[in-house]
Amino acid sequence: MADMKTFSESDYFRKKKIQKIIIYIVLLLIAIYTLAPLYFLLVNSFKGNVEIIDSPLTLPKSWSFQYIISAASEIHFFKALGITAFITAASVSLIVLVSSLAAWIMVRNKSKASSFVYLCFAAAMLIPFQAIMYPLIQLFEDASLKNIGGLIIMYGGFGLSMSAFLYHGFAKGVPRGVEEAALMDGCNIFQIYSQVVMPLLSSITVTVIILNAMWIWNDYLLPFLVIGNTTHKTLVLELYFARILAGQYGNPWELIFPAVLITILPMLAIFLSLQKYIVKGISAGAIKS
Amino acid sequence: MKKLLIGLSIVALACSTSVFANGASETKSSEAQADSIYVYNSKGENAKQFAAMCAAYETETGVHVKNFSIGSGQDHMATLRAEMNSKDKPTVYSIQGMKELPEWEQGGFVQDLSKVTTGDFGKMVQAIPEGLRLSSDGINSYGVPYNVEGYGYIVDKAMLKSLFGTDPTADIQAATYSEWANFVTTLTSWIKAPSKMDVTFNGKTYTLAASKDALSSKLNGVFVVTGSEKWTYGDHLLNVAINSVFSSSRDAASATDAQVAQLESSFIRYAQVLDLMTSNLAGADGPAQRGQALVSSSKFGYDQGVQIFAQSKALLLKQGNWAYGNIEGVDSNMASRLEFLPVKMPYEASDVKVNKSIAQLNSSIPVFVPNYYAVNALASDAKKQLAYNFLYWLNNSKTGKDYIINKFDFIPYNADPSTTTVPNSLGNSIISYIDSDNTISAPYNGSPAGWSGDVVGKKVMEEYLTKATWATADYKAIADYAVQKWQDMN
Amino acid sequence: MNIYKKWFWPLVAPALILFIAVILVPFVVGFVNSFLAWRGTYYFNPETNSRATNILQSFVGLTNYKEALQDERFMHAFWYTIEYTIIAVIAINVFALALAILLDNISKGAGALRTTYFLPNMLGGLALGFIWQFIFQIVYTDILFAPDSILHNEFLRYMTQNSNKAMFALVILNIWQYAGYMMIIYTAGINNIPVDFYEAASLDGASAWVKFKKITVPMLMSSFTVCLFLVIANSFKMLDQNIALTNGDFNTRMLALQILRTVKDTTPPNYGRAQAQAVIFFVIIAIVSITQVRVTSKRELEY
Known part of the structure; x- marks a missing residue:
C-alpha cells in the first residue's frame, strides 16, 4: 500500500513536471514567434538594397553601421526625437491635467450636468477619426493652429475621453x-486636488500616461495632416517622408529598415526600463474601468 | 513612483528646450512678403535639387520662392487640397495630367494660360506643342509641362551584342509583331539550350550565338513582369493599345460608348501581348511562371523587377526612364548601356482608328508629360505675374535649364531633339525617338478615374496573372471587361 | 458640499472646451457636409455644374447617403469589416486568455515572457506593415509552409493575395500586436480571483475544465467587458494594418480604408459621400459597442 502511494505520488509529480515542460515549450515558441519580426528588422538594418532583396532572412554579410548612420542623418534623428518627445510629453501632461480635474469634480458633484458631460465623453470614444478628420483640420487652419501647438491641443481632445473615463472609475475610490x-x-x-487627490490617483496616472504616450508617439496620420512636411517633423513623419522622397518608384529598403529600427529604439528602451510600471499600470486601468 | 514622474518630466523638459532652440528658423510665409511666391512640387524625388533651384532663382532675381515638395504617392492630393484650403495658398502647383485637372478646373483654382498672350511667358505658352498641352477643350491651356517621360522595353545593348554579335536595334525597332513574337519564343528555347538559331527583324536575318558567354549565361527568361505593380500592365501597357483608337487623352475623355467599344479588338491584342510576356518570364532564381508568386510584391514588386533585370537575368524590362536611377543603384555600368525598344501589338488594319500605320505604331514608344505646373487662378495679378516670370526663367534661362537637365535629370519638354543630350542613357533614347517622330502619347489619362489601374489592372492581377494557362476566351474576357467597365464608369 | 458645486464648471471647463473644439464642432460640421456636394476644396453646385457661390446651392439632401449605400465597394467593405471583427474578437481574446492562463501556471520566467508578448504593442503600425508583408510573402510562403516543408499548408501561403486568406493574415498580425495587451488585462483579472475559490473546488473534486468554466470565466466578466470593447473598437477602426498588408487589393478594403479611398475613387473627389460613409460608420460602431457593453456588463459578477 505504502509503496503504491509513493509511486502514484511521484507519478503525479512527474505528470505535473511534464505538463510544466510542455507549457514552457509552448510559451517559448510563442515568444520566438513574437520576436521573429524584430530579428528580421535587425538583420536587414545592416544590409544594402541588393542584399536585402536577395537574402532577406540571413544574417548580414558584415555588421557595418553605415546604413544606420546614414538613416539617422536622413531622418534628422536627434531633432525629430526631441520634437516627438516634446509633443508626446506636452500632450500627455495636458491630458492628465484636464481629464483628472474633470473626472474628479464630476464624481464629487453628482448632478444632471455632471452625468451629461460624462455621457458626452463616453460618446466621444465611439466617434471614428474619419468622421471628423477633414473638418477638424480646416477648423484649426482657420484658427491659425495648424502647427505643433494645435497638434497638442488635438491630442488633448482625443486622449481626453478615454482618460477621463479611467480617472472617473478611480476617483470614486478616493475617500471623501x-x-x-x-x-x-x-x-x-x-491644494486638495494636488496634495490629496492626485497622490491617491498616482497608479491610474501612470496608466493614463502610458496609454496616451504609446499612441501619440507612434501616431502618423494626425501629425501628417497637421504639421505635414515642415522642418519640424516627428520621428514617424520623418520616416514617412524619407520613404516618399526616395521616390514613387521602388522602396529604399536600405533606408527603411535601419530608420525603422532607430525610431523604435527609444520606445523600446523606455519600455524595457519601465516595464514593471507599464504592466502594473495597464492591469490597474483594466480592473476598475 | 515619484522618481519615475520626476524622471519623465526632466526628459520632457530637456527635449522641449531643444525644440525651442530650433524653433527660430521657421520659414517666412509667402503671403507676408510682396516679392515672393509659393511653389508646390509633387515630384518628391527631386526635393533637394528643387529647393536649390528656388534658391538660385532668388539669388538671380531677388524674388523669394517658398517651396514644398512631396512624393507622388498616396497622399499628395490630400496635402495639396489642405494647402489650397489654407490662407497661404500655393501660387504655382502641380497637376498630374487630365486625371487631376477636373477638380481644379471645376473649383476655379487653375488659371487658363492661353489667355496670357503678352510677354515672353505668353509666347512660351503659345509654343507648347499641342500634343503636350493640358487642355480640357482643345483651346484652354492649364499648365507648363515639367518634362517629358517615356517607356518601352528597356534593354541592355551589351546583352544584344552578346546574343547577336552585332547591334540589331534599328531592325528590331522596325520589325513586325510576328517577327518579334517569333524572336521571343526562339530566345526562350535558346536560353534553355543554346545553339545557332535564326530570327528575322525587318526582313533581315540575325543569328543567335552558338553558345552563351559570361553575360548571356545569366539570362533565364526574356521578360521581367512586375505582377504586383498593377500600373505597369494596367496603366502603361493598356495605354499602348489605347493609342490605336485615341490619339490624345482629350479624345479619350470625350469618347462616346460607341467609340469606346472600338477598343475591343485592341484590348484583345493587349491580352495577347501580356500572354506572350508572361509565358516567357525571368525570375530571381530561374525562369518564372504565371501564378501566385508573380503577383507577390516581395517577389515581383518594382524593386525586385529592377533587380532581376539589372542582374542580367532578363533581356527586357517594360519600364520608363524613371527606372534609370534604380538600375544604376544595382549596376552602374549597365545603366550607361540602356535603350528602349517599342512595345509591339499584333494589330490588324481594322483595329487602328487613328491616323497612323501599324508599322508606325509598332515602332513608337509612348512619350508624355507626367506633371504640369499650374498657376493658381485665385492669386493676385501681381503674384500671377511673378509666377509667370518664374516659370519662364525655369524653362528658358541658362541656370533653369541646367537644373532641369543636369540636376532633376529631366528631359525638357521644349528641347530641340536634334541637339539636346541628357546625362542618362534612357533619356537620350527617348530624345532619339522624339527626333525620329516615333512617339505615341498617353490617352489612358482620359479614361475614367481608376479604370486602368484599379479596375482593369486589378482584374488582370487577381484573376489572370495567377492563372497558369490562358485560352483565346480569356483574351476576349479581358477585353470585354475593359470595354464594359470604361462605359459603366463614364 | 458646496465647494465642489461651486468649482464644478471651472474645473470641467478645460476638458469641455477641448471636447467641443476637437470633437464636437468638427463632428457637427462633418455631419452637415454629408448633405452637401462637398469636393474637399470647394462646394459644387449641381445646377450650374460648377463651383457653388453659396453653400446652400450645394445641398443635395440624402444623395450622398444613397450613393454610399448603393456603392458596391462600401457594402463589401462593410461586410468584410463585420466578418473580420467577429473572427478577430474571438481569436485575439481566446489567444490572450490562453496566454494569461498558461503564464499563471508558471513562475520562473513569467515576467520576461509577459514582457516579450507585450512588446509588439509598443511599436507603431507603419513600420510593422513592411515587415509583416515580407513575413507572409516570404517566410510563410517559401519557408514555413512551402510544399517541401513538413508544415506544408497551402492555405497559409500567399495569404495577402486572396480576400479570405488576407482576413486571416490580418487576424494573425493583430494577434501578434494586441494579444499581449489583452493578456495583461486578463492576468490582472485572474490575480483578482480569490485562491480559496479554486481550493474549495479542488476539494469537491472539480476538473480543471469545470474550474475554468465555473470560476474563471464568470469571475473574469469585467475583464471580458474591457477586452471585448477594446478589440471591437480596434477591429472596426483598423486602418494601418489594412493598408500595410494588402492596401485594399483583392477585395480586402475595410470600412476605414474605404472612407479614405472614396475620395480617390472619384474625380472630382466626392468628400460629401466620404463624409456620409463616415457618419454611417459612426452609427454602426456606436450600436455595436453600446450593445456589447450592455450585454457583458449585465453578466459581470459583484462579489
Whole structure:
C-alpha cells in the first residue's frame, strides 16, 4: 500500500513536471514567434538594397553601421526625437491635467450636468477619426493652429475621453473624508486636488500616461495632416517622408529598415526600463474601468 | 513612483528646450512678403535639387520662392487640397495630367494660360506643342509641362551584342509583331539550350550565338513582369493599345460608348501581348511562371523587377526612364548601356482608328508629360505675374535649364531633339525617338478615374496573372471587361 | 458640499472646451457636409455644374447617403469589416486568455515572457506593415509552409493575395500586436480571483475544465467587458494594418480604408459621400459597442 502511494505520488509529480515542460515549450515558441519580426528588422538594418532583396532572412554579410548612420542623418534623428518627445510629453501632461480635474469634480458633484458631460465623453470614444478628420483640420487652419501647438491641443481632445473615463472609475475610490479633513485645515480646491487627490490617483496616472504616450508617439496620420512636411517633423513623419522622397518608384529598403529600427529604439528602451510600471499600470486601468 | 514622474518630466523638459532652440528658423510665409511666391512640387524625388533651384532663382532675381515638395504617392492630393484650403495658398502647383485637372478646373483654382498672350511667358505658352498641352477643350491651356517621360522595353545593348554579335536595334525597332513574337519564343528555347538559331527583324536575318558567354549565361527568361505593380500592365501597357483608337487623352475623355467599344479588338491584342510576356518570364532564381508568386510584391514588386533585370537575368524590362536611377543603384555600368525598344501589338488594319500605320505604331514608344505646373487662378495679378516670370526663367534661362537637365535629370519638354543630350542613357533614347517622330502619347489619362489601374489592372492581377494557362476566351474576357467597365464608369 | 458645486464648471471647463473644439464642432460640421456636394476644396453646385457661390446651392439632401449605400465597394467593405471583427474578437481574446492562463501556471520566467508578448504593442503600425508583408510573402510562403516543408499548408501561403486568406493574415498580425495587451488585462483579472475559490473546488473534486468554466470565466466578466470593447473598437477602426498588408487589393478594403479611398475613387473627389460613409460608420460602431457593453456588463459578477 505504502509503496503504491509513493509511486502514484511521484507519478503525479512527474505528470505535473511534464505538463510544466510542455507549457514552457509552448510559451517559448510563442515568444520566438513574437520576436521573429524584430530579428528580421535587425538583420536587414545592416544590409544594402541588393542584399536585402536577395537574402532577406540571413544574417548580414558584415555588421557595418553605415546604413544606420546614414538613416539617422536622413531622418534628422536627434531633432525629430526631441520634437516627438516634446509633443508626446506636452500632450500627455495636458491630458492628465484636464481629464483628472474633470473626472474628479464630476464624481464629487453628482448632478444632471455632471452625468451629461460624462455621457458626452463616453460618446466621444465611439466617434471614428474619419468622421471628423477633414473638418477638424480646416477648423484649426482657420484658427491659425495648424502647427505643433494645435497638434497638442488635438491630442488633448482625443486622449481626453478615454482618460477621463479611467480617472472617473478611480476617483470614486478616493475617500471623501480625507478631502473634507484637508478642507477643514484650510486647503483650497487646488491644494486638495494636488496634495490629496492626485497622490491617491498616482497608479491610474501612470496608466493614463502610458496609454496616451504609446499612441501619440507612434501616431502618423494626425501629425501628417497637421504639421505635414515642415522642418519640424516627428520621428514617424520623418520616416514617412524619407520613404516618399526616395521616390514613387521602388522602396529604399536600405533606408527603411535601419530608420525603422532607430525610431523604435527609444520606445523600446523606455519600455524595457519601465516595464514593471507599464504592466502594473495597464492591469490597474483594466480592473476598475 | 515619484522618481519615475520626476524622471519623465526632466526628459520632457530637456527635449522641449531643444525644440525651442530650433524653433527660430521657421520659414517666412509667402503671403507676408510682396516679392515672393509659393511653389508646390509633387515630384518628391527631386526635393533637394528643387529647393536649390528656388534658391538660385532668388539669388538671380531677388524674388523669394517658398517651396514644398512631396512624393507622388498616396497622399499628395490630400496635402495639396489642405494647402489650397489654407490662407497661404500655393501660387504655382502641380497637376498630374487630365486625371487631376477636373477638380481644379471645376473649383476655379487653375488659371487658363492661353489667355496670357503678352510677354515672353505668353509666347512660351503659345509654343507648347499641342500634343503636350493640358487642355480640357482643345483651346484652354492649364499648365507648363515639367518634362517629358517615356517607356518601352528597356534593354541592355551589351546583352544584344552578346546574343547577336552585332547591334540589331534599328531592325528590331522596325520589325513586325510576328517577327518579334517569333524572336521571343526562339530566345526562350535558346536560353534553355543554346545553339545557332535564326530570327528575322525587318526582313533581315540575325543569328543567335552558338553558345552563351559570361553575360548571356545569366539570362533565364526574356521578360521581367512586375505582377504586383498593377500600373505597369494596367496603366502603361493598356495605354499602348489605347493609342490605336485615341490619339490624345482629350479624345479619350470625350469618347462616346460607341467609340469606346472600338477598343475591343485592341484590348484583345493587349491580352495577347501580356500572354506572350508572361509565358516567357525571368525570375530571381530561374525562369518564372504565371501564378501566385508573380503577383507577390516581395517577389515581383518594382524593386525586385529592377533587380532581376539589372542582374542580367532578363533581356527586357517594360519600364520608363524613371527606372534609370534604380538600375544604376544595382549596376552602374549597365545603366550607361540602356535603350528602349517599342512595345509591339499584333494589330490588324481594322483595329487602328487613328491616323497612323501599324508599322508606325509598332515602332513608337509612348512619350508624355507626367506633371504640369499650374498657376493658381485665385492669386493676385501681381503674384500671377511673378509666377509667370518664374516659370519662364525655369524653362528658358541658362541656370533653369541646367537644373532641369543636369540636376532633376529631366528631359525638357521644349528641347530641340536634334541637339539636346541628357546625362542618362534612357533619356537620350527617348530624345532619339522624339527626333525620329516615333512617339505615341498617353490617352489612358482620359479614361475614367481608376479604370486602368484599379479596375482593369486589378482584374488582370487577381484573376489572370495567377492563372497558369490562358485560352483565346480569356483574351476576349479581358477585353470585354475593359470595354464594359470604361462605359459603366463614364 | 458646496465647494465642489461651486468649482464644478471651472474645473470641467478645460476638458469641455477641448471636447467641443476637437470633437464636437468638427463632428457637427462633418455631419452637415454629408448633405452637401462637398469636393474637399470647394462646394459644387449641381445646377450650374460648377463651383457653388453659396453653400446652400450645394445641398443635395440624402444623395450622398444613397450613393454610399448603393456603392458596391462600401457594402463589401462593410461586410468584410463585420466578418473580420467577429473572427478577430474571438481569436485575439481566446489567444490572450490562453496566454494569461498558461503564464499563471508558471513562475520562473513569467515576467520576461509577459514582457516579450507585450512588446509588439509598443511599436507603431507603419513600420510593422513592411515587415509583416515580407513575413507572409516570404517566410510563410517559401519557408514555413512551402510544399517541401513538413508544415506544408497551402492555405497559409500567399495569404495577402486572396480576400479570405488576407482576413486571416490580418487576424494573425493583430494577434501578434494586441494579444499581449489583452493578456495583461486578463492576468490582472485572474490575480483578482480569490485562491480559496479554486481550493474549495479542488476539494469537491472539480476538473480543471469545470474550474475554468465555473470560476474563471464568470469571475473574469469585467475583464471580458474591457477586452471585448477594446478589440471591437480596434477591429472596426483598423486602418494601418489594412493598408500595410494588402492596401485594399483583392477585395480586402475595410470600412476605414474605404472612407479614405472614396475620395480617390472619384474625380472630382466626392468628400460629401466620404463624409456620409463616415457618419454611417459612426452609427454602426456606436450600436455595436453600446450593445456589447450592455450585454457583458449585465453578466459581470459583484462579489
